[in-house]
Amino acid sequence: MARKPIPVLIVAGFLGSGKTTLLNHLLTNDQGARIGVIMNDFGAIGVDALSVAGQVDAMVSLSNGCLCCAVDARGLDAMLGKLSEPKAEIDVIVIEASGLAEPRDLIRLMIASENQAITYGGLIEVVDAAEFGENRVRHPELDQHLGFADLVLLNKTDRVPTAERERLTSLLAELAPGTPVLATEFGRIDPELFFDPEPRPKTGQMSFDDLRHDHADHSEHIHAAYESVEFVSDRPLNPRRLVKFLEARPRGLYRIKGFIDFGPSAERQKFAMQSVGAFLRFERTRWARDEQRRTELVLIGAGIDSQAVHADLAACVENDPSEADERGMMLVLRHTQS
Numbered sequence: 001m002a003r004k005p006i007p008v009l010i011v012a013g014f015l016g017s018g019k020t021t022l023l024n025h026l027l028t029n030d031q032g033a034r035i036g037v038i039m040n041d042f043g044a045i046g047v048d049a050l051s052v053a054g055q056v057d058a059m060v061s062l063s064n065g066c067l068c069c070a071v072d073a074r075g076l077d078a079m080l081g082k083l084s085e086p087k088a089e090i091d092v093i094v095i096e097a098s099g100l101a102e103p104r105d106l107i108r109l110m111i112a113s114e115n116q117a118i119t120y121g122g123l124i125e126v127v128d129a130a131e132f133g134e135n136r137v138r139h140p141e142l143d144q145h146l147g148f149a150d151l152v153l154l155n156k157t158d159r160v161p162t163a164e165r166e167r168l169t170s171l172l173a174e175l176a177p178g179t180p181v182l183a184t185e186f187g188r189i190d191p192e193l194f195f196d197p198e199p200r201p202k203t204g205q206m207s208f209d210d211l212r213h214d215h216a217d218h219s220e221h222i223h224a225a226y227e228s229v230e231f232v233s234d235r236p237l238n239p240r241r242l243v244k245f246l247e248a249r250p251r252g253l254y255r256i257k258g259f260i261d262f263g264p265s266a267e268r269q270k271f272a273m274q275s276v277g278a279f280l281r282f283e284r285t286r287w288a289r290d291e292q293r294r295t296e297l298v299l300i301g302a303g304i305d306s307q308a309v310h311a312d313l314a315a316c317v318e319n320d321p322s323e324a325d326e327r328g329m330m331l332v333l334r335h336t337q338s
């Protein structure tokens with residue numbers, strides 16, 4: 001008996017809007033469904049892949065930049081092919097697009113796929129309630145992305161007052177007419193919306209003209225203006241110097257994520273760090289048993305001096321790795337959740 005095609009969902013949304021958080025929520029509330037994940041990190045260090053690793057049934061990670069330019073239909077097909085092999089027993093595939101990807105290009109790649117084992121399952125566009133206003137001004141393209149969505153998640157509603165949340169909900173309903181808008185905190189939505197046994201038919205919001213649209217106008221893509229900086233250090237970072245750098249970071253440095261080894265200053269505890277716009281947070285976490293202790297950061301921004309950012313971080317490396325800066329560590333702890 002022929003198997004039903006596996007729905008492929010695309011989760012898109014601007015940098016830091018909460019796509020990985022949503023994915024983690026789905027993976028921990030999978031209701032018995034087996035989820036295949038394709039991650040499209042912007043930057044060579046697969047930080048997002050690291051932060052969902054261990055929970056993923058099958059994962060193919062793309063770490064060579066933005067999916068819409070770096071992978072042609074065959075490249076994507078190879079990955080989808082692997083996940084849709086019957087022995088993988090995958091029920092649904094989710095592609096987490098880079099925060100700078102063009103959803104239209106991803107949808108086009110999906111629809112052009114010749115793999116009969118899969119079917120396009122729709123676009124979920126995640127919106128950061130706290131940052132949408134400003135992001136929209138800088139990137140009017142975000143409005144167009146909403147037009148391709150089958151479901152809009154207004155995320156981080158805990159960060160805005162009720163009146164603002166209502167205003168944003170109405171605005172999104174205008175920008176994506178007829179598309180459901182759901183308010184969420186930390187991507188906590190009912191997974192059944194994703195694992196519907198019968199994938200919803202496409203709402204037909206994309207016309208053939210949209211799909212045929214020439215790919216040559218690459219400079220219009222949001223990611224054209226952005227650069228990513230990767231920083232890796234096997235030697236611990238000094239907490240005081242790192243916090244000083246982060247607190248004075250240039251405005252263009254919109255997104256930072258990764259893991260930090262503060263060495264003896266933090267009793268060699270592993271710290272995760274996240275920054276989106278003005279938001280900055282450290283979180284205590286654990287090294288896996290055989291994990292090499294090191295710092296891995298990805299920094300993404302527009303109009304930033306990549307070399308200077310890298311040099312500033314290199315200056316945060318501890319001069320004497322055996323020395324503990326406990327008072328410096330207090331500055332880090334000010335940015336953890338109490």
Ligand SMILES: Nc1nc2c(ncn2[C@@H]2O[C@H](COP(=O)(O)OP(=O)(O)OP(=O)(O)O)[C@@H](O)[C@H]2O)c(=O)[nH]1
Pocket residue numbers: 013014015016017018019020021022048098099100155156157158159184185186187255257274275276281
């Ligand atoms: N307050 C609050 N923070 C959230 C919420 N959802 C996500 N975050 C935080 O926002 C930060 C970014 O979340 P991610 O899930 O990594 O965002 P992303 O869209 O995958 O980021 P990129 O892949 O870099 O584009 C993290 O610190 C999350 O914990 C939310 O609903 N409320």
